[in-house]
Amino acid sequence: MFYKAGLDIGSVMAKAVIMDNDKVLSYSIMPNRGSFYNAANNVLKEALEKAGLTYDKLNIIGTTGLGASFITYPHIKNTEVACQSRGMNYLLPSVRIVIEVGDQSTRVIKVTEKGRVADCVINDRCAAGSGRILLIISKVLRVNINDLGNFSITSTNPVRFSTSCSVFAETEAISRIAEGIKKEDIIAGLHQSMAIKIYSMIQKVKIEEKCAITGGGAKDLGLVKMLQKIIGKDLLVPDEPFISGAIGAALMAAEKEVVFT
Template identity: 40%
Template sequence: GPNILKTAQAVVEAAVQRRAGKWGEYRMPLPEMKVDHLKIEDMACIVSTGYGRAIVPFAHRNVTEITCHCRGAQWFVPGVSTILDVGGQDTKGIRVGANGEVADFVMNDKCAAGTGRFMEIVAEVLHIPLPEIGPLSLKSTKVLPFSTTCAAFGRGAAVTLMKEGERKEDILAGLHEAIASRVTALVKKVGIADKFAITGGIGRNVGLVSKIEQKIGGLKVTLPQEPMIVGALGAALFALDGAKKKGTIPEPAREGV
């Protein structure tokens, strides 16, 4: 999800797209960002992040996903202490230090359990659009024990429950319960502090957010305005730093100066 920043106060444009093709064939989605009048060479500084960050051909530098999520989350949620990021491929828990740095982190990238991909698989089996599974799960009258949190076996588990005549909302409640248990166990390893934020696509899933809140002792979860672009925003903020160092973007004038 690329972002364009002109100042640290405003996101000019953002876009989220699924990656298609091979690594290294990635393009900057300027038309989707409604800035197709710009060219790559017009960008003062471009920072790449994520799994393919090192092979983005037009990036001026790359920064780890953990660091970018930490930076982006603080822009959206000033004073955030703990970040839980659940993406399509992995789950990350990040504790923010007193100076805004990454104080500690833990990551599960070896298994798709508890990730957005796992939820997509079950949604496909139930023939329910992904944005609807969270609200539907809240209508459940019983939480079915989901036999697995493994994405490879999740499809079969959902099919079995459907064949047994279980309601879709109860299956989804069980799915959300299983995922919430897994991701909160992960983030507890870095410590859950007062200001707790969720980033990534699951931030839009009200059913899962509700389950996570229950499992962290009723602590209120803070959601960024745009949870899916937090990492990209962090990269854009680092790019803004780089542009300022190169002198291509002036520092904003202070009041009275």
């Protein structure tokens, strides 16, 4: 048995996976609640409990994400882009373009057949291009963020957002509400704006036949469908989009051939 853990401690969510060789035994996902340190400890503890293991049984731990530097136990850290590339290659080996829509940024990664990064474009200058704008608009519209997709797919007339700034997008959404525009049309318009931005990013690395989406944005059916419409291709979605980075962290740590004893 060779047990390895992978942790992806993001700006909002902490994710952990436990693997035995190349098999995922368990995973855990939980909000950070303002503490990277506590989130990293708690998410690993829960994943270990689900796998029926204890910390001392782990051979190696791989980490990634904004909060990885707050982890105090021995670990091997790799970049988020590299871990996403490796993790998505594990989950969906045929994919060559990975679209990661996270809270802080959106990344488009071109992946080799071995799961390495061939090219990458990152949009992290403004929240309008990331999942953060979805959270902002959900609060403005008083719609649960998990229900945005269901609203969006019922829209028949998406609103056109004229701004690329999250602050102004919020203001614009409030104005649309005052004008009596339906919530579903506002949400669909936001999804359309995001999809156009992401498509422009994809064009920079050149589109491939097999594309996938991961991160929190992959759980938004409205965004996924709008992206498919704009890109003109079906998007593959992992069964659990949140854990691809953690899987990549575990695999890459093991490939460095360093074992903790």
